[in-house]
Amino acid sequence: MDLPRTPGTVTDPSPLPRLRSPHLVLVFLAVVTTVAGSVIGLWVVPPDAMQGDVQRLMYLHVPAAWLAFLAFFVVFVMSVLYLIQRDPRWDLLAASSAEVGVLFTALTLVLGSLWGKPIWGVWWTWDPRLTTTAILLVIYVGYLAVRSFAADPERAARWSAVVGIVGFADVPIVYLSVTWWRSLHQPPSSPQSMASSMLWTLMLNLVAFTLVYAYLLLRRYQVAVAEQELDARRAEV
Amino acid sequence: MGYLWVGYVLTWVAMAWFAWRLEARAREVGRRLRETEREGADERRRAEGDRVRT
DSSP states (O other), X not given: OXXXXXXXXXXOOSOOOSOOHHHHHHHHHHHHHHHHHHHIIIIISOOBTTTBGGGGGHHHHHHHHHHHHHHHHHHHHHHHHHHHHOOHHHHHHHHHHHHHHHHHXXXXXXXXXXXXXXXXXXXXXXXXXXXXXHHHHHHHHHHHHHHHHOSSHHHHHHHHHHHHHHHTTHHHHHHXXXXXXXXXXXXXXXXXXXXXXXXXXXXXXXXXXXXXXXHHHHHHHHHHHXXXXXXXXXXXX | OHHHHHHHHHHHHHHHHHHHXXXXXXXXXXXXXXXXXXXXXXXXXXXXXXXHHO
């Protein structure tokens, strides 16, 4: 991976954009596993005895939530590293992960709403799990807003790193909300509480979503590095 | 079944849209980088020509 060494300079002088082979392999694997996960989730695995076919949304909703957590964990770690080392590559990785995390958090909420309507009878309720997840989305939209508002890139990186670290406190709260408070949302399932065919389908979709995340993160990071390089070259010209 | 299909199609579309936008942005940055590189090279050639003339 090509990483900037100092603000405004990048080790890779090539004008980025074509997908290189490691990315193509990642894209191929992400597409194959996503298609396989969707086909198995929609048609192969049996429907839930209580909820029927709509339960198949679990194969998307749970991986999306997992990716939201993973993305914001990456933001947290990269933000800590940035504040310690002041290396812009950590900041760019954190920002890239936050953007992808916002996508998956929004998907988690929408998919949960689509699942909630036929099962709970409502699109939305101020349930602890739903509310804390909505707060998570607001925090990371705020993270991205902080970056765009601060005029000085170094200050934007520093402020957003603080938001990235403090905001991560909401992730364990989201996870534990179903056990801490009385919740309409079901508690976390365990391998013992699921049929093995459902468990394997869920695992396949988790892998698929993780590969999609890896591709989006790396590509977004590449673009961020190239944009920094562009700014540096324009300053020279 | 309607909710299920909306969920699946929405997920595919959202991920594909994000990736497509990212690729479009990558192409645009690449184009601007090459343009800036060309401008820089022209600038250097002009400066070199001026130096030789003087």
